[in-house]
Amino acid sequence: MRCVTNGANGGERTDAGDLTPAQRDRVAAALADVEPGKGNLLPALHRVQHELGWVPRAAMTLVARRLGISEAQVYGPATFYSEFRLTPPPASLLTWCSGPTCRVLGGERIKLILEETLDCRLGENGPNDDYGLWLGQCNGTCEQAPQVWLNGRVVGKLGLADAARLARRLRDGETADAIAPPPADAVEIQPALVRRGETP
Amino acid sequence: MSAAYEALRAEAGPPREARERPLLRVDLTTSSVAAGADGTLSRLRESIAARGLDVEIVRVGSLGLSFAEPTVELQRPGRLPVVYGPLPAEEVEDFLDAVLGTARSEAGGDDRRWAIGVRGGDGQAGEGQEGVPPLSAHPFWAPQQRRVMELMGVIDPESLSEALAGGRYAGLDRALEMEPRAICDLIEAAGVGGRGGGGFPAGRKWKFLLGAPGPDKYMLCNADEGDPGAFVNRILMESDPHLVIEGMAIAGLATGAERGVVYIRDEYPLSVARMQRAVDEAAAAGLLGGDLLGSGRAFRLEVVRGAGSYVCGEETGLIASLEGLRGMPKIRPPFPAQRGVFGLPSNVNNTETYAHVPPALLHGADWYREFGTEADAGTKMFSIGGALRRTGIVEVPFGSSMRELLEEIGGGVPDGGAAKGIQPGGPLGGLLNADDLGLDLERPPFTERGVLLGSGGLILFDERACAVDLALYFSEFCEDESCGRCTTCHGGSQRLVEMLGRITRGGGRAADLERLGVVDRTLQNANCLHGQFTPYAIRAALRHFREEVELHVLERRCPARACRGLIRHRVTDASDPALAEAAALCPTEAISGDDASGRAIDEAACVQCGLCAELAPAAVAVEDRFPVAAAAPA
Numbered sequence: 001m002r003c004v005t006n007g008a009n010g011g012e013r014t015d016a017g018d019l020t021p022a023q024r025d026r027v028a029a030a031l032a033d034v035e036p037g038k039g040n041l042l043p044a045l046h047r048v049q050h051e052l053g054w055v056p057r058a059a060m061t062l063v064a065r066r067l068g069i070s071e072a073q074v075y076g077p078a079t080f081y082s083e084f085r086l087t088p089p090p091a092s093l094l095t096w097c098s099g100p101t102c103r104v105l106g107g108e109r110i111k112l113i114l115e116e117t118l119d120c121r122l123g124e125n126g127p128n129d130d131y132g133l134w135l136g137q138c139n140g141t142c143e144q145a146p147q148v149w150l151n152g153r154v155v156g157k158l159g160l161a162d163a164a165r166l167a168r169r170l171r172d173g174e175t176a177d178a179i180a181p182p183p184a185d186a187v188e189i190q191p192a193l194v195r196r197g198e199t200p
Numbered sequence: 201m202s203a204a205y206e207a208l209r210a211e212a213g214p215p216r217e218a219r220e221r222p223l224l225r226v227d228l229t230t231s232s233v234a235a236g237a238d239g240t241l242s243r244l245r246e247s248i249a250a251r252g253l254d255v256e257i258v259r260v261g262s263l264g265l266s267f268a269e270p271t272v273e274l275q276r277p278g279r280l281p282v283v284y285g286p287l288p289a290e291e292v293e294d295f296l297d298a299v300l301g302t303a304r305s306e307a308g309g310d311d312r313r314w315a316i317g318v319r320g321g322d323g324q325a326g327e328g329q330e331g332v333p334p335l336s337a338h339p340f341w342a343p344q345q346r347r348v349m350e351l352m353g354v355i356d357p358e359s360l361s362e363a364l365a366g367g368r369y370a371g372l373d374r375a376l377e378m379e380p381r382a383i384c385d386l387i388e389a390a391g392v393g394g395r396g397g398g399g400f401p402a403g404r405k406w407k408f409l410l411g412a413p414g415p416d417k418y419m420l421c422n423a424d425e426g427d428p429g430a431f432v433n434r435i436l437m438e439s440d441p442h443l444v445i446e447g448m449a450i451a452g453l454a455t456g457a458e459r460g461v462v463y464i465r466d467e468y469p470l471s472v473a474r475m476q477r478a479v480d481e482a483a484a485a486g487l488l489g490g491d492l493l494g495s496g497r498a499f500r501l502e503v504v505r506g507a508g509s510y511v512c513g514e515e516t517g518l519i520a521s522l523e524g525l526r527g528m529p530k531i532r533p534p535f536p537a538q539r540g541v542f543g544l545p546s547n548v549n550n551t552e553t554y555a556h557v558p559p560a561l562l563h564g565a566d567w568y569r570e571f572g573t574e575a576d577a578g579t580k581m582f583s584i585g586g587a588l589r590r591t592g593i594v595e596v597p598f599g600s601s602m603r604e605l606l607e608e609i610g611g612g613v614p615d616g617g618a619a620k621g622i623q624p625g626g627p628l629g630g631l632l633n634a635d636d637l638g639l640d641l642e643r644p645p646f647t648e649r650g651v652l653l654g655s656g657g658l659i660l661f662d663e664r665a666c667a668v669d670l671a672l673y674f675s676e677f678c679e680d681e682s683c684g685r686c687t688t689c690h691g692g693s694q695r696l697v698e699m700l701g702r703i704t705r706g707g708g709r710a711a712d713l714e715r716l717g718v719v720d721r722t723l724q725n726a727n728c729l730h731g732q733f734t735p736y737a738i739r740a741a742l743r744h745f746r747e748e749v750e751l752h753v754l755e756r757r758c759p760a761r762a763c764r765g766l767i768r769h770r771v772t773d774a775s776d777p778a779l780a781e782a783a784a785l786c787p788t789e790a791i792s793g794d795d796a797s798g799r800a801i802d803e804a805a806c807v808q809c810g811l812c813a814e815l816a817p818a819a820v821a822v823e824d825r826f827p828v829a830a831a832a833p834a
């Protein structure tokens with residue numbers, strides 16, 4: 001859960017105003033085949049995030065209308081679940097694994113080094129939103145611990161100096177894809193879009 | 201066998217193997233991709249095309265050998281398959297020369313550089329093949345009993361045909377001939393217990409649902425696998441999704457539930473994609489839907505993605521999440537079998553629990569109980585990692601020794617280091633001292649030591665880890681993940697974080713040792729097990745690492761040098777040239793001076809990150825911040 005008062009995955013809420021007409025159309029299209037009803041809230045929010053990269057406040061209104069529920073019923077869960085992003089994602093996303101295997105192998109110090117070098121805390125973006133440092137939950141690739149992900153690609157078995165060098169490259173303007181380039185056959189480990197609906 | 205199933209099997213044909221041309225299986229799962237398997241696959245495709253070779257390439261799931269990823273398996277016609285790894289993209293050309301080119305000699309090719317073992321039935325692989333030993337002789341493999349993992353890493357998880365050729369859905373076909381209660385009885389007699397941690401007999405739990413009025417009932421699969429460091433469910437869904445689907449469909453038939461949902465954590469996108477694909481394929485083939493294998497009976501299944509919340513793994517939290525609410529565990533009663541998702545009777549089981557159902561149904565209770573103990577029947581999958589030579593996923597009988605699992609299969613601490621302890625069962629599981637490595641892997645001895653065996657994650661740690669730091673870490677996790685319903689839980693976990701944080705910064709007081717127990721007792725009033733088990737980590741630290749906790753509280757010392765508030769870094773050799781790089785990389789620019797004048801650490805700026813000690817170990821000492829003489833009065 002996202003705890004607003006404390007904890008690492010802070011991500012403060014921002015009200016980024018209204019969506020552009022084009023964005024509204026895209027959200028409407030993404031929600032077109034979502035059936036009304038509270039039970040479809042998570043799939044609806046996932047679709048918005050898939051479309052826009054995050055869940056702006058104004059999109060929650062569209063979700064509420066589509067599902068026929070109140071805005072509060074959207075806002076509560078949207079702010080409860082930590083994977084829904086309430087701020088726009090940066091161009092280069094550095095995700096730090098918060099898991100225990102990483103921890104016993106030095107992960108906490110890596111976080112400190114990343115925060116100090118990038119001059120931003122977990123859950124925040126750096127200047128100009130070029131990069132951001134976010135908290136990740138262990139995805140079970142602990143063989144590579146301690147690790148971080150650059151735009152979703154694992155960079156692992158990091159020493160403390162490795163972490164500092166990597167953070168400097170980001171800070172000095174290199175993009176995540178330049179540092180950890182995806183291969184030609186890159187597997188889409190990025191979130192897949194799942195259709196809500198029972199089998200016939 | 202029903203006519204419909206027979207027809208599907210015939211259409212699927214025999215299991216895939218190398219007939220006319222070599223067959224190359226490439227493990228493509230989240231674990232292998234983390235090690236670069238997609239890059240290896242690209243290079244294999246390019247090089248094989250460039251060489252004009254005729255090789256069949258298939259993407260498969262995982263054999264569980266995370267430590268050797270990226271792994272590939274090559275079978276040449278008429279030969280047994282050989283597993284190779286790690287095979288990084290850069291070594292693909294050399295590898296192809298060795299296995300398929302001229303460099304390979306009949307007496308034993310230089311492919312042995314990558315070879316892990318020859319896979320095959322034990323008898324078949326025998327002495328191995330062409331200088332490569334059998335996989336069954338590898339320490340990681342030998343003690344395993346792979347029942348639910350049988351097809352993992354062998355079949356293409358995105359192919360229903362391969363699943364059918366491997367025997368999937370034979371259990372469903374059999375179940376369609378049985379009375380619902382007889383299925384429940386069989387699963388109960390086999391002793392299939394919940395693999396999510398509780399161990400509750402699945403057959404008995406299903407009878408509660410069978411007794412509820414239907415058919416509007418739900419069979420729910422808990423694939424939230426929230427325990428960080430555990431990845432058993434993930435590898436199952438990524439490697440053999442049809443096994444889980446088949447188990448759920450049988451459970452549906454056993455209880456009269458005609459609807460099912462697989463709730464998968466958002467952190468597992470590849471599991472989501474592969475499960476969804478498998479559900480679609482199964483439905484198109486009549487293995488799910490309104491008319492299972494022409495029987496007229498129904499089981500409809502859907503896949504739902506979670507959104508990042510640990511307590512959604514708690515079964516009533518999961519139900520709330522499916523209802524589109526914040527994932528807050530509910531107050532019981534009513535129990536899920538009475539009022540579950542959308543108020544309809546529901547049953548929740550762990551993903552691995554469902555995977556055990558088809559083999560148990562097909563082979564019977566005696567076969568199933570051949571392995572395991574009185575308390576926990578059958579086999580169990582474990583994911584092992586940490587300060588361990590061989591990280592991976594294995595399946596061993598319940599009751600096997602943890603020492604065998606971590607020291608033989610896992611190879612123990614790398615470079616001959618000493619194990620300090622084990623973290624079993626996720627954030628609520630507690631900590632064990634390495635003295636307890638000999639425990640049997642079943643629930644009772646763990647419970648008796650005040651910890652949980654849990655859902656299968658085991659993390660070995662060495663002297664670099666600190667029991668107080670880990671207790672703080674898990675308390676922070678529980679605080680972050682508390683749903684906020686109970687003041688005892690969110691306030692109690694906050695209190696633990698405050699106290700342990702203060703202790704690790706040098707503010708410990710003797711009375712804390714008692715007060716931590718008070719918080720622990722208070723937390724027992726929380727609604728769900730999340731709150732009640734939050735103090736397990738500190739309770740276990742006090743029990744199994746008492747001396748270390750007391751050193752922190754009473755003497756403000758951290759023997760592991762892990763708690764940053766209790767240590768300091770000091771330059772002992774100002775002229776060591778290795779300090780130059782440390783000074784350049786120090787995140788707070790705390791190292792002043794130059795080669796000529798020598799270097800020193802500015803205490804006020806240093807955050808004790810340890811980077812300089814890593815780069816210049818001979819020149820930087822890590823010391824107690826509070827020398828013993830200055831210890832706080834007890």
Ligand SMILES: Cc1cc2nc3c(=O)[nH]c(=O)nc-3n(C[C@H](O)[C@H](O)[C@H](O)COP(=O)(O)O)c2cc1C
Pocket residue numbers: 393394395396397398399400422423424425426427510511512513514515516548549550551553655728729730
């Ligand atoms: C905080 C909390 C988190 C849990 N997380 C999971 C989980 O991720 N996966 C799981 O199978 N069970 C989890 N459980 C246990 C479930 O509540 C439930 O007992 C289990 O899914 C039942 O399935 P089983 O009988 O097949 O083990 C969790 C329990 C608690 C209290």
Ligand code: SF4
Pocket residue numbers: 511528529530681682683684685686687689690726727728729730731732
């Ligand atoms: S014990 Fe904690 S997680 Fe469980 S319901 Fe209460 S506040 Fe929520």
Ligand code: SF4
Pocket residue numbers: 769782785786787788789790791801805806807808809810811812813
């Ligand atoms: S411990 Fe870290 S912060 Fe302190 S001097 Fe060394 S590198 Fe700099």
Ligand code: FES
Pocket residue numbers: 097098099100101102103138139140141142143145146147428429
């Ligand atoms: S703990 Fe970091 S990858 Fe598992």
